[in-house]
Amino acid sequence: MSAKTDATMSVEKAMSRVLSAERDALAQIAACQSRADETLQSTRTKIRAMVRRTQQRLVRLHAACEKRTHELVSRMGKEAAADSGTPPRDHEQDALLEAVRVVAAELTTPGSPDGR
Numbered sequence: 001m002s003a004k005t006d007a008t009m010s011v012e013k014a015m016s017r018v019l020s021a022e023r024d025a026l027a028q029i030a031a032c033q034s035r036a037d038e039t040l041q042s043t044r045t046k047i048r049a050m051v052r053r054t055q056q057r058l059v060r061l062h063a064a065c066e067k068r069t070h071e072l073v074s075r076m077g078k079e080a081a082a083d084s085g086t087p088p089r090d091h092e093q094d095a096l097l098e099a100v101r102v103v104a105a106e107l108t109t110p111g112s113p114d115g116r
Contacts, residue, residue, distance in 0.1 A: 072099030
């Protein structure tokens with residue numbers, strides 16, 4: 001073979017190696033993209049589940065607070081009416097405010113059954 005043929009073969013081999021390296025790099029990029037997409041989808045699924053659980057907990061918390069507030073307002077209204085001899089309706093606003101204060105304290109006091 002001549003020097004010219006050898007040079008042509010070297011250039012062809014070099015080009016072939018470059019193209020092969022490019023194909024490998026593109027395949028690796030595609031694999032990374034695929035793994036990233038899978039991770040993203042998995043994370044989105046986990047986040048949706050967390051949001052759903054959080055919403056369920058909030059609904060239960062609101063229901064429990066509402067129930068507890070009504071219980072306290074009713075009890076306080078009856079106690080106030082019994083103490084003063086006036087109808088319970090006259091004491092409902094004060095009882096509601098006190099009930100909200102009690103429920104808030106129950107929810108925010110460490111160690112209380114509903115405290116967080």
